[in-house]
Every structure is written in C-alpha cells, then in structure tokens.
Amino acid sequence: MSHKPNSSGRARSGLVTRRDILKTTLAGATSLAAPGLMIGRAHAAGEYMDLASFQGAGINWRMAEGEKITIAVIPAGYFNNLETVLPDFVTLTGVEARLEMIPPGQIRQKAVLDLSSKTGTYASHAADPMYYELYVANGWIDPLDDYLGDDKLTDAAWFDYEDIQPGHRGATSVDGRPYGIPYDGEATIQIYRKDVYDAKGIAPAETLDEYRANAEAVHDPDNRLWGCALRGFRGAGQNMYIYPSIFRSFGGEWFDGERVVVDSPEALAALEYYVSLLNAYAPAGVENWNWPDIADAFSQGTLGSYIDAHGSAAVVANPEKSKVVGNIGFARWPKGPSGKRVTSIWNWSFPINGALSEKQKQATWLFAQWAGSKEVQVATTYNYPGAYKRTGANRASLWKDAKFLELMSGFGHNYVEAATESFANDTDPDWRPRLPQWPAVGDTMATAIQSALVGQATPAAALKDAQEKIDKILKG
Amino acid sequence: MSLHRRAATRRKVVLMAVAAALLLVWVFPLIWAVIVSFKSESDVLAYPPTVFFEPIGRNYEDALFGDFSILDSLATSAIVSVSTTVLTIVLAVPAAYAFARLKLPAKKSIGFYTLATQMVPPVGLVIPYFLILNKVSMLDTYTGMIIVYLTFSLPFAIWLMVSYMEDIPFEMEEAAFLDKATRWQTLWHIIIPQVRGGIAVTVIFVFLNAWNEFLFAVQLGGNTVRPVTVAMYNFVSVEQTLWAKLSAAALIAMLPVVIIGIAAQKQIVKGLTIGAVKGGGRR
Amino acid sequence: MSKGRVNLKGIYKRFGNFVALKHIDLDIKPVEFFALLGPSGSGKTTTLRMLAGLEPPDEGVFAVDGEDVTYAPPGKRDIAMVFQNYALYPHMTVRDNIAFPLKMDKVPAAEIEPAVVRAAERVHIEHLLHRRPGQLSGGQQQRCALARAIVRQPKLFLLDEPLSNLDAQLRLQTRVELKKLQRSLNVTSIYVTHDQEEAMTLADRMAVFLDGEILQVGTPDEVFNRPRTIAVASFIGSPPMNLLPAKLDGRRLVVDGHVTELPFAPDHPGGDVTMGIRPSHVRIDPDGLPTRLYLSENLGESVLLNLYLGEYLVKVRVASFASAGDDETVPISFEPDAIHLFDTTSGLRIRTAQD
Ligand SMILES: Nc1ncnc2c1ncn2[C@@H]1O[C@H](COP(=O)(O)OP(=O)(O)OP(=O)(O)O)[C@@H](O)[C@H]1O
Ligand SMILES: [Mg+2]
DSSP: OOOOOOTTTOOTTTTOOHHHHHHHHHHTSSOOOOGGGGTTTTSSSOSSSOTHHHHTSSSOTTTTTTOEEEEEEOSOHHHHHHHHHHHHHHHHHOOEEEEEEOOHHHHHHHHHHHHHTTOOOOSEEOBOGGGHHHHHHTTOBOOSHHHHHOTTTOOHHHHOGGGBOHHHHHHTEETTEEOEEEEEEEOEEEEEEHHHHHHHTOOOOSBHHHHHHHHHHHOBGGGTBBSOBOOOSOSTTTHHHHHHHHHHHTTOOSEETTEEOOOSHHHHHHHHHHHHHHHHHSOTTGGGOOHHHHHHHHHTTOBSEEEEEGGGHHHHTOTTTOSOTTOEEEEEOOBOTTSOOOBOOEEEEEEOBTTSOHHHHHHHHHHHHHHHSHHHHHHHTTTOSSSOOOOOOOBTTGGGOHHHHHHHHTTOBTHHHHHHHIIIIIBOTTSSOOOTTHHHHHHHHHHHHHHHHTTSSOHHHHHHHHHHHHHHHHHO | OOHHHHHHHHHHHHHHHHHHHHHHHHHHHHHHHHHHHTSOHHHHTOSSOOSSOOOOSHHHHHHHHSTTOOHHHHHHHHHHHHHHHHHHHHHHHHHHHHHHHOOOTTHHHHHHHHHHHHHSOTHHHHHHHHHHHHHTTOTTOHHHHHHHHHHHHHHHHHHHHHHHHTTSOHHHHHHHHHTTOOHHHHIIIIIHHHTHHHHHHHHHHHHHHHHHOOHHHHHHOOSSSOOHHHHGGGGBOSSOBOHHHHHHHHHHHHHHHHHHHHHHHHHHHHHHHHHHSSOTTOO | OOOSOEEEEEEEEEETTEEEEEEEEEEEOTTOEEEEEOOTTSSHHHHHHHHHTSSOOSEEEEEETTEEOTTOOGGGSOEEEEOTTOOOOTTSOHHHHHHHHHHHTTOOHHHHHHHHHHHHHHTTOGGGTTSOGGGSOHHHHHHHHHHHHHSSOOSEEEEESTTTTSOHHHHHHHHHHHHHHHHHHTOEEEEEESOHHHHHHHOSEEEEEETTEEEEEEOHHHHHHSOSBHHHHHHSBTTBOEEEEEEEETTEEEETTEEEEOSSOOSSOOEEEEEEEOGGGEEEEEEEEEEEEEEEEEOSSSEEEEEEETTEEEEEEESOOOOOOTTOEEEEEEOGGGOEEEETTTOBEEOOTTO
C-alpha cells in the first residue's frame, strides 16, 4: 500500500475549497500563494515548511524510516490542516504516516477497543484528555517522560516541551507523568453581541449573577433574540463540558478523600443556576443543543451571548455563514460565588500506543513530536494556506507571536485578551473528576443534568440519583 | 345514494387524508434535504427560511468532487453491498432449498436459533467481531467486512427464503425429477423462477442493510474500507455541520437505494402475480 | 422385446408406525392398462409414488423388465407421471412445460419443437402453447400435464386420478380419449382411481386396494363378476351387492326362512355363509320374503328400492315401481344363477357355477 491519502481523508485543505483559498489570498490576509505553486521554491524540500528547521534538531528524524503508522482523528478543521501538511512529515522522516477520520461519536470506543485488545491498529489517536486515567490505569499507553528525556529521541531545546500551555500539559499527564503530546486546545470564554450590549449600555459579565442579569436585559424572544445559551445536550463532552466549570466556580469539590461527590450543596447551587438560567433565557430546545447548534443560532443573530470554546469564534466570525460579523465581543468566564473563573481544559493530544513495536513507537513519537512542534503549529495556524486557520495553538510562545495574534484579533473585540488570559489564569486541573471510570461517571452526570434541565427531576433529586449511581460505579 | 354508501365514502376520504398526512410526515425530511441541498450554507440557517432562493448545484459538485469527495466511499459501499448481496443470494438460495425440503426433526429449532441470532443487539457483537477479525488480520479489509455482513444477512435471508420455498408444492419438483432434472436443474429451472419475488425482497433487504450499515463499518473498517455512511461524517466536523453539503451527499448516497428499490419492485410484483393466479399446480 | 413389464414383490411401506402398504405383489404385463382401485387412503398413491421412485419401500423388490429398480432415483427410471393436481410449472408456458422433459433429457433443440407440437396435438391443446398454466381451464391443464408425460417415450406411464378434478361430463369425454390415447401409445400404463366405473371402463386389468393390501387382481369382468372376498364384493358395483347371512345345506340356501334352490353344488361343507346378490338380480316375487319398503329412489332409467329385511337393508333395482305408500310390504326373491356365496369366517368366495 502506498501512503496515498485516503478518500476521507484527503480533506487536503480541510474545510477549504479552492475558491476560499483564492479569496483569502486576494484579501491579503496572508501572503501565501496557493500550495501547488510553492513546491520546492521558498522552502527546502518541504511543501509547507522549511525542513531545515527540523533537521536543525539534534535527533535522527529518519530513525524509523519505512515504518507505517495510522493515527485516528476526528473530522475537524484542525485535523484537516494537519493532514494537509502531513506529507512534509513523510518527506522528513520516511515514515508512512496517515490519518484516519473517525466520527466523533465513535473515536473513543474505537480507540479503547484497539488499545484494550492490543491490536496496534492506531499508533496514536486524537485522545480525549479525560481518558488518560483509564489508559494509564490499564497500561495501554507509554509514559512519555522516557521519550522526552532521551536525547536520541528528543532534542529538548528544540522541542521545548515546557512551552506547551501548562493546562494542556497537565490535562495529558497523570500523576505528574506526561502521556500525550497536546496538538490543539481550547479555553472556554464568553461570547456576546457587542452591538446589543452597547445599545443596552451593559458590559460583559464579570460574575455569574451579572451574566444572568445581562441575559435578562437583552432577552427579547418576540424579536427573536434570546438572552443566552449553554450546551444542553446530554453527554460527557456536551453538558458535562459546561456544568463542571459552573460547579467549580461555585466552590464545588469533586473529591472528598477517595469518594466522588456530586450532590454537595455547591453542586446543587450550580445546577440550579444552570437550569434556571437556561429555562428563563435560552431558546426552546436548548436541551438538545450542542455547541455547533449554539454557534449557528448566534451566527443568525438570535442569541445575546453564550459561553463556549474559544474556537467557535471561527464559525461565528465566518462571513459566509454568520450575520453578526463585526458585532462580536469576547470576555473571560464570569466569576462564580467562590470568586473563581474556571475554564475547561479541553485539548486533543497524541499518546503512544503501548502495543506497538519499538520501531513503530519511535515513528509515533516522531509524529507526536512533529505535530506538537512550533513549526507545525505555525504551519497549521496563521501560515496555513487555506481560509480555515486553527485557533487552538498549543504553545504559549504562539500566543505571543504577533502574526498569530493578528490573525486572532480579527475574530472580534477583546478576543486575544480573553483567550490569552483564560489560558494563563483560568484553567483548573481539577475541572472534571479525573479517574479511570470517567466515561461512565461523565455519562451518569450528563443524564442527571439533562433530566434536571427538562424538568424530569428537580436538581436535588437528579443529583442524589447520580450520586447513588456513581457510588455504585466506583465500588464495582 | 344510501346512507351506508355515504358513510363508506366519508371513511375513504378520512383514510386518504390520514394516509396523505402520514406520507407527508415521512416525506418531509426528504423534501427538506432536497431543498437544503440546493441552498448555500448561509441560506440554510436563515430565519425566516428563504422560500425563494437561487438553487445552486455547487453542493453536489462538492460532495462528489470537492475536498470531501464521497466518490471513493460510494465505490466502497457499492463493493461491500453488492458483494454481500450476491454472496448472500448465492449461498442462501440453495441453503433455504435444503432447509425447506429437509425432513429434519430439528428444523423448527434451527429456524428459531436462526431468528434468535437476529435479535442479538449488534452492539454486543462489535467487540467479538473486532477481536476475531484482528486475529485473522482482516480488520479494515473488504473480505473481513463482507464476511461480517454475511453473518447477519445469511441467517435472515435463509429464513426468509425458506418461507417462499415452502410455498412450492413437493409435486412440482417431483415432476421435475421424473422429467430427469437433477437437483440443481430443479433448483435452477423450477424453484428459483418461482421465488423470484422472494429473492427480490431478500436482495433489497440485504442490500439496504449493507448499504446503510454504520456501526460495524466504523468499528471494523478504516481507511481502506470506508463506506459512505462513515465518510459522510466528514461534513459533520467538530466545528460545524455543513448541512447543505451533507444533504447533497446523503441524497447521492440514497440514489442507489432508490434505484434498486424501483428495479426490484417490478420483480416483486411479478413474483406476486405468479403466486396469485388460479390453479397452475399450486395448492 | 417385452417392454414395460412390471413386477412388485413383497412391498412394505411404513410411515412411522402406520403401515401404508402391506405385502404388495403385482405383475403387470407389457402395454397393459392397469388400474389401481380402492377407497380413499387405501394406498394407491403410495404405490404409484413408489413406482416412480419418489417414496422408496421399506421392504420388497420392484423390477421393470426384470431389472431391479427398487432404489433407483426417479430420473433414472424412464417413467412419466401425471400428478393428481398436474404439478405444471406455473412460470413456464405450456410449450416450455411440455418441452421440459426433452430439454432435461438433452434432446437436440431441433427435435424438441416438433415433438412438443405432436404431443400437444394428440391432446388437442396445440392452440394453447403460448399460455401459462394459470391461464388454462382445469381440463386444459390436465391435457397439458398429459402432453408433458407423453412427449417422450417412457417405459411406464403413471396417472394419479387424472380425471378427478374435472366435471362429470368432461370426465366421461376424456375417459374415452384417454383409453384411445393409451392404446396408440403402446406403453404400460398404471392408473390410480377410486372411481370403479373409470377402472372398469379403462383398465385391461385392475388391482383392488383396501387398507394397504391388494384384495384382488383381475380383469374388470373378473372383479365384478367373481369378487374374491366379501370386502371386494362390498366395494364393487354401484351400489355394491347386497350381503345377507344365510344357511347352506347342500344346494339349499336358507335366508330368513326363505329357501332358494341353487342350480349348482357349492364347494362348501354347509352351515353359516354370507350370500351376495346384486340389486338388479333381486326380483319382486309375491311368493318371496316379505320386506318393508323404506325408500324408493327414481334414477330415471330404473328405480332403486331400499328395503328392510329384518334389520338388513336390501337394495333392489327394478325397471319401474308403483308405490302403494310408505311401510308397504314388498316380497322379494333372488335369482339363483346370480347368487354369490362367501365363507363368513374367512370372508373368501365359495366357488359357484360361474367360476
Ligand atoms: N407421507 C406420509 N406420511 C404419513 N402417512 C402417509 C404419507 N403418505 C400417505 N400416508 C398415509 O398412507 C395411507 C395411504 O395413502 P395414499 O395417499 O396412498 O392413499 P390413496 O389410496 O391414494 O387415497 P386417495 O384416494 O385419498 O388419494 C393414508 O392413510 C395416508 O394417510
Ligand atoms: Mg391418492
């Protein structure tokens, strides 16, 4: 088999069409020409990057030449960008790497199946940070400190692991040992209609109480403007993406010693806040909304504000789909009663499958290192030759890079500041309870939250029920 | 006009109305998909919905030839579905014949177990199949995927075909034997032509199931075997759903299903007519 | 030389515990038109299916022209069969139905069409060749089945009640044609029927079946005139003969006190016997036995009287009868020449003058 990109797959330039590229180029947002035109000219041997900057690292990039590895990812713009530049990795290392797109609903199951049965089908995969505890507890993936510390495998100075956002490093480490190399990550921020807020004379919320007041101030369903929306759909990565931040900012603690506590007074207050806020100011049906639905509604001008991943800015600020371009403002998570702002630490990272041969592990490490490197981060963000530029750069240095910030600031008012400060100050390593049973615990909580939201149970009853179930899960 | 007649007419009207309403409910998503597939992505979400818009073919163009071209995965779906269907029929017809004619005391219970295999929730089988295919190095291969599909389609097809075969009187094939036909000639010349309707039903069912299958395709397939049901997810990225392109792709993916349905419908009707005529040696 | 001689020896057939055929012996001569006659469930079809190879016997031997074919598969026997329900192939035209045996026999294509037309002409359906069985009347279907059977020259020709699905008139007409057809074909034919009139008119010889046994083999005349047992006697004839208890003393036969002088000396020591007499051989005789009239049935050509002699029902066929009213007393006597005698215990015929 050749490493000819797959059908899925070869998203080539991701969500980008030739037309988009042309448009971007004309707009002068970047000075790059269409990819086909630049082969071998401006850059030595690489199609998208200057390979010399890799070869400057003190490792033998061709140590695993000829190995074939497959990396599972989900269909997403940021992985499309990575796939586009992947040929450079092949040129650099001689490793035949290819990405396989797996629908988001199945990737976790498929990864667990692969890891648990030790088939070694996927050398690595885009891993959910909440799954590391499970992987590590079973010894399915390799600790990476061995790799990071081996100067044959890693040029520490060149790779500069410490430059990766601390929150993301924390999310992919277990008991202080790193297990995955972060590739893309998000912070949770407030996104609001600056024109509406300005007209009302209100500022973005500093506290959750203010957030509710703001929602009330702009709420005008008769004119198709709803106060706010948060993820309502049931799922470990849906409503259990947003609720934990509220819970933590209300002062909630997941652990009481070894025990997981989800029905504390703080939890009840947090859930009551979430339920009453959405019932009062969110559009009907919000219990079935995941964030693309929220972003779509905001794009159509029907939401005063929402709180979600900073990456959704790319959608609501996309002139092709959005009607509110130019009227978007951003701010950090409002503080809760505890005085804390708590952003999620969501990221996609690449672990190394423990079932691989030594050579394959080397090839996979080269891939993870390459994908997390500054060069690839640049090539897939502001240097990307397509309209969709990643916003989830994994490195602190990039968030100080003028070109990156210039790109980010185009999304709207206060975007860069909100995102940067969130990454720097608002991340909370205990944002969600980290434990191997997370998949079941997360689902249980998600069900409880949704049932409270739709009124099947009172918040108190829903949490009590969830607590009982979780006690059973953790005992069994 | 009698009261009775009037009541009957009224009933008919009501029935028609209910049928029309049901049909509309069923067809509505389809209509919605067709409309959306001709809109631009920004028109899709517009409120109030744009009623008059300039239909564009770009979504279809993109679905077929764009960055997420589903052409290759359509080919994959076709290979898997057609192979599964052909193999199912080739194996199930003789098997069903044997079943229908065998004088086995265990026949009833075998039939029951056959059905029982159909009742196991497929989710429960994903992991075993995964492990088995892994053992024999058939993950993400056409052979592996087709074998897995056969394990579902064959019992069902045999069970279905047996019911058709049992309708054919014994004498029919005894006559053929006396006419010096072999078992296989009897099957080919006498039995198969009479169960064409049943074969058509089976073909449709097996093909549809294979074409629409997602769960096993996503877990047991990969970059090599990536049918259109899985590939379509490329339009549902984490950032956004490209509704218009997704609709276009979905409609394209539905096309073979519709064509097969129409083509086989003729056969089904034919099969039914043969069964319906009086006499003709039928009990 | 002799083509189509059939021998059955000691055939047994069981279905589970049920014995469908009990020790069947038969010799059927070449070119004979042989009927299997018997009431429903007596084992006729089972015998035929066994001959065809569709139902192997549990015991016994079946030979055609001296060759043992007991367990030969149907296709190897060179036998043609017309099924009771015809078993036409519904998806084929009449032409294809008739041509099917030739195709399977690998007859060259060029010879098939003329053979099909010839067979169709013999049964007068040459104008229906393009139709499908579903588009034919019952009679036409029956002819189509016949044509399919006669299109090749089989060693043996089996027919299972081929006329039973036809209406009375068509049955009579077809019966004649069938007889002519069989003669012209010159093929040994075995014909199953429960209609004794059919058997009598069609068959050269016949076998009478009851409960899986053959009671008698003979020409229609023999079976009708010299029934071998009480069982045969009670089955043959329409209505069958009257059977009454009697006492035999030399040539004197005493029925209910009435004495009939026999014109022959029966081969029997005397005592209790069973007397048989056909309804047409009972006379109304003022000196005869008094019976009570129960019912008179006018059959048009004749009148059938149902009389009670004590507890025994006696059927009497007379040319005409003027009833004096119900419960009228009718005196009867028996034509001595026409009397059949049976041993009551063994059920076997006692030899009489006609034998
Ligand atoms: N396959 C079978 N299994 C069990 N019993 C059978 C089977 N075939 C026939 N029999 C029984 O054997 C007996 C003889 O059946 P057969 O069909 O030979 O009767 P027949 O003389 O042809 O009667 P009819 O005039 O009603 O067709 C019947 O009692 C029938 O029930
Ligand atoms: Mg019968």
